[in-house]
Amino acid sequence: MITERPRILIAGIGNIFHGDDAFGVELSQRLLRRRQPDGVKVVDFGIRGFDLTYALLDGADITIFLDATPRGGEPGALYTIEIDRDIAVFPEGPAEAHGMNPMRVLQMVKAMGGMPGRILLVGCEPLTLGTEEEGMMGLSPVVTAAVDRAVEIVESLVSKLLTELQPHEEIADVKN
Numbered sequence: 001m002i003t004e005r006p007r008i009l010i011a012g013i014g015n016i017f018h019g020d021d022a023f024g025v026e027l028s029q030r031l032l033r034r035r036q037p038d039g040v041k042v043v044d045f046g047i048r049g050f051d052l053t054y055a056l057l058d059g060a061d062i063t064i065f066l067d068a069t070p071r072g073g074e075p076g077a078l079y080t081i082e083i084d085r086d087i088a089v090f091p092e093g094p095a096e097a098h099g100m101n102p103m104r105v106l107q108m109v110k111a112m113g114g115m116p117g118r119i120l121l122v123g124c125e126p127l128t129l130g131t132e133e134e135g136m137m138g139l140s141p142v143v144t145a146a147v148d149r150a151v152e153i154v155e156s157l158v159s160k161l162l163t164e165l166q167p168h169e170e171i172a173d174v175k176n
Contacts, residue, residue, distance in 0.1 A: 008158060009060035010036075011052055012044040013067040013102060019136040020075075020126030020143045024066035027122070027150050034151070040158055052105050057114040062161055064154065065102055068143075069123025076142035077125040078150055080157065082118070122154055 012028025015021045028044040036042060041060075045052045056063060069079055083106075102121075109116055124147075127140040139147070 007060045007062075008040045008161060009055060009063045010040065010042040010154065010158070011055070011063055011065050012042070012046070013052070013065055015047050017137055019128045019138070020124070020140055021068045021129045022137075022139055023068040023124045023126065023143055023147070023150075026139060026144075026147050027066045027124075027154070030147060030151050031154060034155075037158065037162060039162070049101065049105050049108075052102075053108045053112070056105065056109045056116045057112060059114075059117070061117045061165065063116060063119050064157065065119065065121045065123075066150070066154070067102065067121060067123050068126040068129065069121065070126055070129070071123075073125040075125050075127035075140065076146040078146055078153060079121070079123045079125070080153060081121040081123065083121055120157065122150055122157070124150060 010028065010031060012024040012026075012031075014024040014026075016025055025044055025046055028042055031042045032044065043055065045055075065083075069081070071077075071079065073079075083102075106116060106119070124143055127142055128136065
């Protein structure tokens with residue numbers, strides 16, 4: 001029996017008005033201009049957390065978040081991280097209608113009775129995230145340079161995931 005090819009959702013996350021926070025948005029826009037394999041969907045969610053919540057409730061086998069990821073490294077450093085959805089620490093307080101916190105999104109999915117599949121993050125160390133007051137549009141040069149490398153990382157990751165999850169034909173025992 002051949003099973004259906006896994007579905008992969010690639011979710012661009014970020015705020016274009018906060019400098020390097022737009023990394024995930026820019027990366028998803030670049031990926032949208034490239035041909036994706038069957039079963040792979042790229043969406044620029046920006047700051048639309050509720051939209052991402054409902055997309056995760058649709059049951060993708062694997063979701064890859066694309067997001068600015070401050071971890072204390074050199075600006076422009078790229079990270080690939082697997083998110084353990086069972087031990088994620090969820091922030092307190094109400095959900096934001098015009099904000100995006102991926103951990104809050106996972107919390108909402110669980111509260112609505114869903115269970116997201118495997119979740120990975122391709123993140124970039126930002127140089128600056130800007131603030132509402134600064135209204136900083138555009139990526140810093142170091143993060144802009146990292147976007148091209150991130151495209152290669154995401155495409156390689158998707159290829160690897162599709163290979164690992166490729167359905168296998170069961171060979172029936174034939175008796176004469």
